[in-house]
Amino acid sequence: GAVVSQHPSRVICKSGTSVKIECRSLDFQATTMFWYRQFPKKSLMLMATSNEGSKATYEQGVEKDKFLINHASLTLSTLTVTSAHPEDSSFYICSARGVYSTDTQYFGPGTRLTVL
Amino acid sequence: AQSVTQLGSHVSVSEGALVLLRCNYSSSVPPYLFWYVQYPNQGLQLLLKYTTGATLVKGINGFEAEFKKSETSFHLTKPSAHMSDAAEYFCAVTPSGAGSYQLTFGKGTKLSVIP
Numbered sequence: 491g492a493v494v495s496q497h498p499s500r501v502i503c504k505s506g507t508s509v510k511i512e513c514r515s516l517d518f519q520a521t522t523m524f525w526y527r528q529f530p531k532k533s534l535m536l537m538a539t540s541n542e543g544s545k546a547t548y549e550q551g552v553e554k555d556k557f558l559i560n561h562a563s564l565t566l567s568t569l570t571v572t573s574a575h576p577e578d579s580s581f582y583i584c585s586a587r588g589v590y591s592t593d594t595q596y597f598g599p600g601t602r603l604t605v606l
Numbered sequence: 607a608q609s610v611t612q613l614g615s616h617v618s619v620s621e622g623a624l625v626l627l628r629c630n631y632s633s634s635v636p637p638y639l640f641w642y643v644q645y646p647n648q649g650l651q652l653l654l655k656y657t658t659g660a661t662l663v664k665g666i667n668g669f670e671a672e673f674k675k676s677e678t679s680f681h682l683t684k685p686s687a688h689m690s691d692a693a694e695y696f697c698a699v700t701p702s703g704a705g706s707y708q709l710t711f712g713k714g715t716k717l718s719v720i721p
Contacts, residue, residue, distance in 0.1 A: 496649070522707070533696065533713045534650075583649050587707055593638050593657050593700070595709060597650040 493517050494586050496598035503574055504606055511569045511601045513584030519564035520586035524595060525557075528581040540567055564589075574605040608633045608699045612712035620720045625669075625684040627715050629697030632678065636702045639680040640709065641671055644694040653695075656680065657702065667691070692719045 493516040503509050522541050526534040540546035540561035548554050558570040571578055581602055585595040613628040638657045642650040654665025661673040671682045694716050698709040
């Protein structure tokens with residue numbers, strides 16, 4: 491149980507284009523989803539927290555207009571990187587906190603974004 | 607506010623030897639503590655967690671950790687390392703009680719297992 495999927499696993503795009511990453515909780519309802527960014531050989535940096543049906547809460551220094559987060563249902567959250575640039579290249583990981591197991595975050599497999 | 611310190615960014619052990627990964631935390635309220643493992647190019651997998659109750663918690667793959675409040679520690683151990691244990695390990699803390707359960711991660715410890 492507590493499986494989180496992400497799609498796509500890898501994406502390569504040209505500079506200036508937008509990329510959407512999906513995060514789904516497959517076997518539980520997620521009241522809260524989190525988006526992280528991980529740089530090579532570094533720890534995870536929390537980008538934003540989203541609750542179903544509400545606007546996401548962004549961490550300091552994260553551009554809201556660049557990283558659009560939508561949490562439209564209890565099983566799906568999306569992160570859209572708008573007008574991507576090479577410095578946005580990174581490993582993006584989502585996690586979900588369930589309705590019942592509220593103290594634990596379950597992580598997706600991550601999405602490797604490369605912006606050319 | 608919370609913080610996590612993982613001592614040793616890289617730990618090497620021989621196959622069959624004891625694994626000890628150190629984690630110390632700082633928290634203004636009673637903490638919930640977690641260990642996650644990350645294999646290359648993958649997400650994080652929950653190894654074990656401490657919320658309340660027994661301070662010695664057992665997780666998957668033979669790992670266990672002990673919450674020591676007096677030492678503000680939550681070290682991860684495994685009696686006998688296996689080659690498949692080679693990965694990055696993250697300790698994380700979140701404040702107990704109602705809230706957003708945002709995790710604060712340590713910087714990670716890369717475990718290498720020598721045959």
